[in-house]
Amino acid sequence: PQPVYLRDYRPFGYHVDEVHLTFRLDPGATRVIARIRFSPNRDAPGPFVLDGEGLDLKWARIDGAAIYPEVTETSLTCEVPDAPFTWEAEVEIDPAANTALEGLYLSNGMFCTQCEAEGFRRITYYPDRPDVMAPFSVRIESDLPVMLSNGNPGAAGEGFAEWHDPWPKPAYLFALVAGDLVAYPDRFTTRSGRDVALNIWVRPGDEGKCAWGMEALKASMRWDEEVYGREYDLEVFNIVAVDDFNMGAMENKGLNIFNSSCVLASADTSTDADFERIEAIIAHEYFHNWTGNRITCRDWFQLCLKEGLTVFRDQQFTGDMRSHAVKRIDDAITLRARQFREDNGPLAHPVRPESFVEINNFYTATVYEKGAEVIGMLKRLVGDAAYSKALALYFDRHDGQACTIEDWLKVFEDTTGRDLSQFKHWYSQAGTPRLSVTEEWRDGVFHLHFEQHTPPTPGQPDKAPQVIPIAVGLLNPNGDEVLPTRVLEMTEAKQSFAFEGLATRPVASVLRDFSAPVILSQETDNATRALLMAHDTDPFNKWEAGRAFAKDLLCRMVTDGAPPESAYLDAVLAMLRDEGLDPAFRALALGLPSQDDLAQTLYERGHTPDPLAIHDAVETLVQAMAQHMQDTLPRILADMVQDGPFRPDAASAGKRSLGNAALALVSRLDGGKAAAAQFASADNMTQQLAALACLLTIGKGDAQARAFRDQWQHDRLVMNKWFGLQVARAAPDRAADIAEKLTRDPDFTWKNPNRFRAVFGSLSANAAGFHAPGGKGYGLLGDWLGKLDAVNPQTAARVSTAFETWRRYDADRQAQIRAVLETLAAKPDLSRDTAEMVQRMLE
Numbered sequence: 001p002q003p004v005y006l007r008d009y010r011p012f013g014y015h016v017d018e019v020h021l022t023f024r025l026d027p028g029a030t031r032v033i034a035r036i037r038f039s040p041n042r043d044a045p046g047p048f049v050l051d052g053e054g055l056d057l058k059w060a061r062i063d064g065a066a067i068y069p070e071v072t073e074t075s076l077t078c079e080v081p082d083a084p085f086t087w088e089a090e091v092e093i094d095p096a097a098n099t100a101l102e103g104l105y106l107s108n109g110m111f112c113t114q115c116e117a118e119g120f121r122r123i124t125y126y127p128d129r130p131d132v133m134a135p136f137s138v139r140i141e142s143d144l145p146v147m148l149s150n151g152n153p154g155a156a157g158e159g160f161a162e163w164h165d166p167w168p169k170p171a172y173l174f175a176l177v178a179g180d181l182v183a184y185p186d187r188f189t190t191r192s193g194r195d196v197a198l199n200i201w202v203r204p205g206d207e208g209k210c211a212w213g214m215e216a217l218k219a220s221m222r223w224d225e226e227v228y229g230r231e232y233d234l235e236v237f238n239i240v241a242v243d244d245f246n247m248g249a250m251e252n253k254g255l256n257i258f259n260s261s262c263v264l265a266s267a268d269t270s271t272d273a274d275f276e277r278i279e280a281i282i283a284h285e286y287f288h289n290w291t292g293n294r295i296t297c298r299d300w301f302q303l304c305l306k307e308g309l310t311v312f313r314d315q316q317f318t319g320d321m322r323s324h325a326v327k328r329i330d331d332a333i334t335l336r337a338r339q340f341r342e343d344n345g346p347l348a349h350p351v352r353p354e355s356f357v358e359i360n361n362f363y364t365a366t367v368y369e370k371g372a373e374v375i376g377m378l379k380r381l382v383g384d385a386a387y388s389k390a391l392a393l394y395f396d397r398h399d400g401q402a403c404t405i406e407d408w409l410k411v412f413e414d415t416t417g418r419d420l421s422q423f424k425h426w427y428s429q430a431g432t433p434r435l436s437v438t439e440e441w442r443d444g445v446f447h448l449h450f451e452q453h454t455p456p457t458p459g460q461p462d463k464a465p466q467v468i469p470i471a472v473g474l475l476n477p478n479g480d481e482v483l484p485t486r487v488l489e490m491t492e493a494k495q496s497f498a499f500e501g502l503a504t505r506p507v508a509s510v511l512r513d514f515s516a517p518v519i520l521s522q523e524t525d526n527a528t529r530a531l532l533m534a535h536d537t538d539p540f541n542k543w544e545a546g547r548a549f550a551k552d553l554l555c556r557m558v559t560d561g562a563p564p565e566s567a568y569l570d571a572v573l574a575m576l577r578d579e580g581l582d583p584a585f586r587a588l589a590l591g592l593p594s595q596d597d598l599a600q601t602l603y604e605r606g607h608t609p610d611p612l613a614i615h616d617a618v619e620t621l622v623q624a625m626a627q628h629m630q631d632t633l634p635r636i637l638a639d640m641v642q643d644g645p646f647r648p649d650a651a652s653a654g655k656r657s658l659g660n661a662a663l664a665l666v667s668r669l670d671g672g673k674a675a676a677a678q679f680a681s682a683d684n685m686t687q688q689l690a691a692l693a694c695l696l697t698i699g700k701g702d703a704q705a706r707a708f709r710d711q712w713q714h715d716r717l718v719m720n721k722w723f724g725l726q727v728a729r730a731a732p733d734r735a736a737d738i739a740e741k742l743t744r745d746p747d748f749t750w751k752n753p754n755r756f757r758a759v760f761g762s763l764s765a766n767a768a769g770f771h772a773p774g775g776k777g778y779g780l781l782g783d784w785l786g787k788l789d790a791v792n793p794q795t796a797a798r799v800s801t802a803f804e805t806w807r808r809y810d811a812d813r814q815a816q817i818r819a820v821l822e823t824l825a826a827k828p829d830l831s832r833d834t835a836e837m838v839q840r841m842l843e
């Protein structure tokens, strides 16, 4: 298939004035009758071509007269009047056969839809593009008890229900749900006094897992009013939980559809991480109502317009609800693990890509998370007040429109008078900038000399310097801050900044709060790191000093056989003991860089990474930490015991998080005694699962894994954890075997994306296990990707990114992975999704 290019954008030749759809639901033969008012777009005349895939056209009419359009596999064309006209057509579709989970499909007997990005064309013939916006009226006919669509409810009766969405929207926001569902209801009054009915719709039996999601929804609605001045705009807001879903959730207007794993929560089945993720995803989808729905994207190249901004907003929300410091660290960890990894490999692409073969392959960490970082930098550069003014102008100027990144940047230019043309490189240049800094103390003046460089990425050999906001603070050598955070604005390839009026040579805390998504290198020594770990007032850099220390130490352990250094162990222990610090922060301070991150760092430092050597170094360091901290750990375990029933709030979760981090270390010393005890007594999933993880990590826990299964066999979401954890925590030489054994388990319902990812997402996340010698992990994943691709291309393509780092490894591993990728590429019916991914990885 040919790529689509941003530069080829043309508006559609017709406006859609209104859409009326009737659905006669039937699992194997649903009828969709469309009546649509079109009018010629006088500003941009063009041919009348509708998108359509997998549709069986029964008849079509224009202004009541039968027509016989020309239909291909993907489109429909016909002659139309040069004036407004009514298009009518009836198609038949087969939801029961739809395993790709795109368009209208069935999940456990329930009808549901997923239309973003281009799924609506699998429902009826339509200009399936985001810049065509129209009000929709929908009538659903079936004997199912619950029938939902977008907007406000209309007439309903025996066997039918009608919905009307007054807000013009693109087809990708269309949704329909019908099934045997029960509601968890609530209400919300907006600040202007509109009463909104809220519902979370679930399968009977799941009502008890809705309270948390509902609280998160109400908190999101309140927050968006308070912080962005955005109110909800319909009489109802519905959320539906669906088991079979390709991603997390979908922001359909007034009818958000969620992967059940991203909305259902209870203390005994969900971990603290689940609670936090659910809160964030509910907020994210809700926030899309303004950033995405009311203001949408002109074309799919502008995806970051809605996704980067909405991620940025949900990150702000989580920071406000919990802890800004902890959230910033978590986000930096995720960015490095997913986006830096992507940016450093064959799948690197700009935040706003310029071409694609399959748009579903571009719902990436770069578009989402780097897209959010770009907004964070913009806010840091213009300041909070100007950011708020720019956003107010954005909502005011563009409400009801389908916009571009140019529109977005223009509101900032107009409110601040700044020229953002250089800043725009963040949208067009792929790759993670490398920022290096050296320090100089001369004649009582302190200088920071910076250099930036962005390595080549596919299709982009040369990069221009970017605008980098560098937040810096200075400490004096006894640890007192002598210069509070100041944002330096770097615009050149090389640039220096001078600091005067200092009595002594200071210690620099650079890139505070992770002020730009770059890889910083800074010559420093252990004493400086320890000083920053102890005294930096910026919580991110306090943590980062330890993280960078650990990274260097682990690299030296791998390359030179260096021993774990006591300077590091002492500094971490001091943080662990500091009761003035938030337990969640102390838990993060105990964490180590991921093995994948270490592999990339070693690679960039000129070594061929050996995943097993990296694994061994990490094991050695963890063991040394456990021994070094052995006197303190029992006290931490005791202090972090929660009193009273489980509460999912941030403070309680932080205590559990520190307790579980301590438990992991204690397990290295006591052979798993404490973990086994915690497993046996836990009254919540956070502690039960963490205890099982500790045991599996030290090669024990078989009995507990069996008990866990017996206890949770009936709960599909908990069983995903059971599948995933065994692979994630397997020793390197056993990971592929365990994964393989699990694929033969009768409960390995692999067509369910959550279950598939539980096994194979965990296999690729277990770096040493996935890359264990012999290539068994590669072959197993390759075979299963081939099998899944025939059924669900989107998920297969996504999981194939497990191979994106392949070029950093040795010749044997490269040959093994290349063979797997080539076998996939040669498959006769490989999907466009997976074919594009495999081809980009092989190029």
Ligand code: B3K
Pocket (backbone or CB within 6 Å): 116, 117, 247, 249, 250, 251, 284, 285, 288, 307, 360, 363
């Ligand atoms: N907008 C959806 C993602 C759609 C993915 C299509 N393959 C969820 C979200 O970002 O909120």
Ligand code: ZN
Pocket (backbone or CB within 6 Å): 284, 288, 306, 307, 310, 311
């Ligand atoms: Zn989103």
